[in-house]
Amino acid sequence: MNKKRMIVGLLILLMISLGVFAQGQVDKSTVEVKVLAGVTGGKDEAENKLFEEEMEKATGLNITWEKVPSGYDQVLMQKLGAGEQYDLIYLNQFQMYTLAKQGALTDLTDRIQNSKVYAENVDKAELEKIGLNGKYYAGFNKLEVFPLVNVNKAITDKVGINLDSLDTLDEYYQMLKEVKTYMETKEGKKPYYPFFTYMPDIWDLQPWFSSVGLRRGVFVDASGKKYAPYVSTKAKPVWEWLAKLYKEGLMDPASFTGKTGDMRSKMWQSQDIVMDVDWAAWTGLYNNNARTAGTYPAKVNVVGLPGTKGPDGTYMLEQGGASLWAIPSNAKNPDEAFEILEYMATKEGGLLLSAGIEGHDYTMKNGKIEYTEVGKSHAKDHGAPFPISTQFDLSLLGEMNPGVLESVAIGQRSDVEVAPMGYANGELDTRKYYDIMSKWMTDCIMGKISADAAINGAEKELRANKLID
């Protein structure tokens, strides 16, 4: 009887112990990790589901991958403002600064510094670029590349221009002038405006301001004073050069009213321009689109150029504002969210965010990637055309679009300096800065006021809005 009681007692004890143990070890596949994504994920609802499943398979988590099809910034603001809780949110660098300062993001400094995955896959120099007062509030979505000068060599070859010799503002001016004359007289395209620059955010002017060694944005000097290089007197030659291009019909007037989509279609579809400044990835996309349309390389053969050489002999290009992932301060599952963040930084995660879903976008044959028709149409981009992992070899993606690797390689040259714009230590109201700068630059370029007056006006307005000291 006693023996029986003892066995029953032991069994009960064992069951209780197992119960307590099970409670301590929460099955992570039962926790719902909510992700709010912008560009990263499937291209449509059905593919997004597959993307979510792929992510779940890789991390062992139960993930809800909510991809916003359009108007992401507004949706993010509405959802967070309404109290909706997410474990991981997609955001840009400026938004990260704003939300971190509001205390809306989880401090990830310790997690990132202790992460083996980040140590093995993420370049420290990249991490430095997204720090805020020595702390990290986000991890990476992809490796940011940079906009550079894109020129349609198919046209410049016909004109007889050697692109390797272009280094100064004047040399670019001469090239544009020769192309304009050729297109208007020989090809009968009149008027022909060979250069398009998207003015609203003045984001593609860096290769020209490189000639005077200046960068976009607002910086803080050693004494703590905020200053904007583009409104210094040193910048005047670039403002005047742009005004000269417009006056002589070398700059497309649609630069002020058109969208980047207009610029891109003019580059590869109609060849109505010969030069713009666009992302390195677009060098390849222009050519790939033209290849599909049957115009590559006879009519369209875009190549990337570093722009103008600065006073110290280097070319200054601007790294795109980082696209990031952050964990909101009210996230229910920050640990699981960080696991996803880590996975995206791995080689495998990079493959998912670029090539897409195995069996849907591609198949592997003898260690080589073979794209399906769906995969081909998705152009190796599911949020990260260039994965952040240093372990990721771009050759993994198979044949790249023509010209893209050469453009990306420009950023790795020793005489090319790629750096982000000045965010004034995360304090800059970028929207206001763009609006003020583009307004004054437009007035100057369109010849309404002189470069001196425009620079002074812009400086005063930046100061009145407390963007600079």
Place this chain on the structure above:
Amino acid sequence: MDKQLVRQIKKHRIFYLLFIPIALYFIIFTYYPFFRGLIMSFQENRLIGTRPFAGLENYKLVLSDPSFLSSILNSLIIGFSDMVLYFSLALLFALVLNEITQKKIKQGIQTIAYIPYLLSWAVIGGVWALIFDLDGLVNRFLALFGTEPIFFLATPAYARPLIIAMGVWRSMGYFALLFTVAIMNIDRQLFEASRIDGASRMMQIRKIIVPSLLPTMKTIIVLLSIGVLTHFDEIYVMVNPANRSLINTLLLYVYENGILNFRTGSASAGATLVMIGTVLFTALIRRLTEYDKEE
């Protein structure tokens, strides 16, 4: 409570019950967000978590912002011009349309004038860009007379007139339709009697039609006054660096500086000021037009 009132409520209880869903709809979707926004305008800019009380800081910030002040001026110029033009041109159009005796032609013109109202602002923005672009229809027409092309979309002198004209083009047909319906409801016997008395057509318009339209005119003026400070969509689709300073309106300011920058407090303060301005202006218009006076 007054016994008679209770009796009245009991008597018409079915109508009061039917009113409950409507009241709930407004409470949930209009008044709750409004009061929440009002509270947020007195709180610090924080998207997540508790928002500490910031007093009048957001209002001070917004009212000291030069962009906000210039957006007030832009809103007033564009809003007033739209209000005057929508009203006068729609009235004129309705009166002229009423004189067309051929029913099919009349209906055809009315439909053509009304169609733009059905289009989204994004589509209208695209259409206007095609018309007024450097190589657009207007410049091609002007070229026939040897005129140099005009960059309408990026020339400050044309910025506000273009926005105002866009609004008129889109909405005139709609307001004209309201006037037309009111004209159709005028007692036909009045026209008969005046004709027998020897009144000319112009006299009929002045003495019968226009006075009969007064209630409709009041309603349309009040409706238009509500929209004076709330222009957004047409601005959003047409704004560019060359015209921004002249057409940046209050709601675009609130959207770009508040919502896109995650400044909930500042955005709410800006939106509250727009609402106060609208309420005051509408109240003034109601008073001036004697809108609430019993006929």
